[in-house]
Amino acid sequence: MIESLQPYYYYFLAVHIVFVISWMAGLFYILSLFIYHTEANDKPEPERSILQKQFIKMEATLWKIIATPAMIISVLAGASMLTLHPMLLQMDWMLVKLGFVIGLLVYHFICQNIVKQLRNNQFKLSSFQLRLWRELATIFMIAIVFVVILKSAINWIYGLIGIMSIAMAIMIAVKLYKNYRLRK
16 A cells, blocks of 8 residues: 555655645744734733734634644655655654654644633733744754755754754844844
């Protein structure tokens, strides 16, 4: 049965790539909505209530219609590729990629929890903290792409240093942006 699906491997790969892109777009956008939703607390009434109701609706729609289905299809397509080529699981780069994917899945479900918290008017993170949290998705994405593209050619020490450098650069950029916004 699996051998009869071998010609479809690249179809699964294409579906995987398309839905990973959709999933990442959903994660990036949901965090922007979280930030704007949190910042709506600083607005006077009735603007605050109007904005928060709209953000709750937008967050729910994005989460239920784009982000979560894209995550599910990404995982299913990836699992299908691994089923068709189980020898991939013997490659170090694939195990590292799967480690980052598990981290991204945990990130997804934490975001899902934030959707529920905001829907219940619980604001546990500041907009600055949410900006930092948003950049974690960027770090996961960069790490996964580099591991997949470079495969076994990657020098893990340099790769780790590179990821940490990118993370530091992102954190500095977020901090500079915060200072810029406070001056305006």
